[in-house]
Amino acid sequence: MKNSVTFPLDKIARPLRKWFRARARSLPWRDDPRPYYVWVSEIMLQQTRVAAVMPYFSRFVDALPDVRTLASVDDDALLKLWEGLGYYSRARNLKKAAQVVMEKHDGVVPCKFDELLALPGVGRYTAGAIASIAYGERVPAVDGNVLRVVARLTASREDVLRDATKRAVEDALAAVMPKDAGLFNQAMMELGALVCLPRAAHCDECPLASLCRSHAEGLENELPVKALKKERRIEPRTVLLIEQNGRFAILKRPKRGLLAELWEFPNIPGAKSRAELLAFCHAAGLPAKSVRRMKSARHIFTHIEWILSGWHVRLADTNEAVDENRAAYGGTPLPPLTWATREELSKVYSIPTAFHAYMP
Ligand code: SF4
Numbered sequence: 227m228k229n230s231v232t233f234p235l236d237k238i239a240r241p242l243r244k245w246f247r248a249r250a251r252s253l254p255w256r257d258d259p260r261p262y263y264v265w266v267s268e269i270m271l272q273q274t275r276v277a278a279v280m281p282y283f284s285r286f287v288d289a290l291p292d293v294r295t296l297a298s299v300d301d302d303a304l305l306k307l308w309e310g311l312g313y314y315s316r317a318r319n320l321k322k323a324a325q326v327v328m329e330k331h332d333g334v335v336p337c338k339f340d341e342l343l344a345l346p347g348v349g350r351y352t353a354g355a356i357a358s359i360a361y362g363e364r365v366p367a368v369d370g371n372v373l374r375v376v377a378r379l380t381a382s383r384e385d386v387l388r389d390a391t392k393r394a395v396e397d398a399l400a401a402v403m404p405k406d407a408g409l410f411n412q413a414m415m416e417l418g419a420l421v422c423l424p425r426a427a428h429c430d431e432c433p434l435a436s437l438c439r440s441h442a443e444g445l446e447n448e449l450p451v452k453a454l455k456k457e458r459r460i461e462p463r464t465v466l467l468i469e470q471n472g473r474f475a476i477l478k479r480p481k482r483g484l485l486a487e488l489w490e491f492p493n494i495p496g497a498k499s500r501a502e503l504l505a506f507c508h509a510a511g512l513p514a515k516s517v518r519r520m521k522s523a524r525h526i527f528t529h530i531e532w533i534l535s536g537w538h539v540r541l542a543d544t545n546e547a548v549d550e551n552r553a554a555y556g557g558t559p560l561p562p563l564t565w566a567t568r569e570e571l572s573k574v575y576s577i578p579t580a581f582h583a584y585m586p
Contacts, residue, residue: 236402238379239410245433246413249420251276254283255459256412261335261360262292268352269316276419282311293333297324305488305576312579314488319347337361350396359408366399367411368392371418377450379447380420381439386450391428422446458526462497462533465584467520469511470541474574474586484527489575491584494565507539516540523583536584 250256253276255267266286270279286307290296299321308317323345327335336342342353354367366372373386376395384391404410421428427446429435434516440446466489468475476489498506500517507514520536566575568586577585 239404241433242413264360268355292322293327297328309576310579322346339365358411363406364403366396368396372414375418376424378440379438385400385453459529460531463493463494463500465536467584468539471543475563485578513542517540525580
């Protein structure tokens with residue numbers, strides 16, 4: 227980072243440490259920083275807020291208390307534990323990484339940054355966080371909070387979305403990393419989460435205010451610089467909650483791509499009118515007895531936004547569920563349907579949050 231040469235980052239450790247000891251939130255993975263807990267929490271915290279992670283974390287480590295149980299957990303049970311947290315590839319990578327830890331490290335979470343970095347789903351930030359917090363290695367852990375704090379402290383106008391900026395911040399922090407690296411890294415993140423907030427810096431509460439270049443120059447709310455991200459693609463879709471004999475149709479998504487291999491309610495591109503929906507049901511061999519419009523919903527992914535409209539489609543009750551081979555799905559043969567009860571939908575199948583508005 228341009229300004230790091232002249233900026234006294236080495237002066238921040240002492241006031242930061244004092245502030246952190248007084249203000250740090252009590253978090254289960256912080257109060258008991260065993261490597262497995264730090265690792266699971268850091269993966270869950272990627273793209274997700276602390277408050278949202280808390281209940282998931284406790285449930286997850288109760289069900290899968292160590293690397294061994296995680297390495298051998300059934301995929302459906304794993305995804306059910308993750309249901310609602312989003313970015314499901316994180317859960318799959320956790321399991322894959324646990325298997326690597328079992329095979330290559332005798333079930334012990336590795337302590338070195340480079341070994342951690344070699345695990346599936348572990349990037350430079352996560353490797354730095356585990357190595358420093360759980361094992362005390364003197365390496366930085368630069369997440370979005372830390373990037374923002376450093377950019378403001380140094381009044382840097384470098385684009386923080388660029389990898390080169392991130393690496394420069396890592397280098398600048400590595401050069402001043404104190405012995406208690408785990409505490410320092412957590413304190414930087416905590417300052418970004420509680421005080422140096424994205425939309426409003428609370429400089430009057432900040433232990434680093436007297437050292438902060440942005441604060442001195444009145445730039446705190448102009449920084450950091452983020453180049454404009456590509457806009458999300460808006461995608462209208464129609465969700466079908468198809469019911470027959472008290473069961474609901476679900477199907478498994480493809481192995482690759484968005485929400486890979488998770489369960490979903492049948493859904494088709496576009497916002498369908500009642501007439502279009504009835505025509506679709508007819509063409510798909512779904513003998514609709516009644517159709518009722520459900521509420522609309524929307525779900526935001528990183529690059530796509532789904533605008534969802536929903537229809538509850540009741541089929542005539544018969545002794546047999548609809549023959550999936552007769553049906554067509556958006557012009558292609560309908561993938562095999564699974565018929566689930568309400569209880570199975572809530573306890574067995576992992577339905578992504580995107581479809582929760584249509585849960586019966
Ligand atoms: S003084 Fe303000 S801008 Fe600077 S680090 Fe503290 S909260 Fe952020």
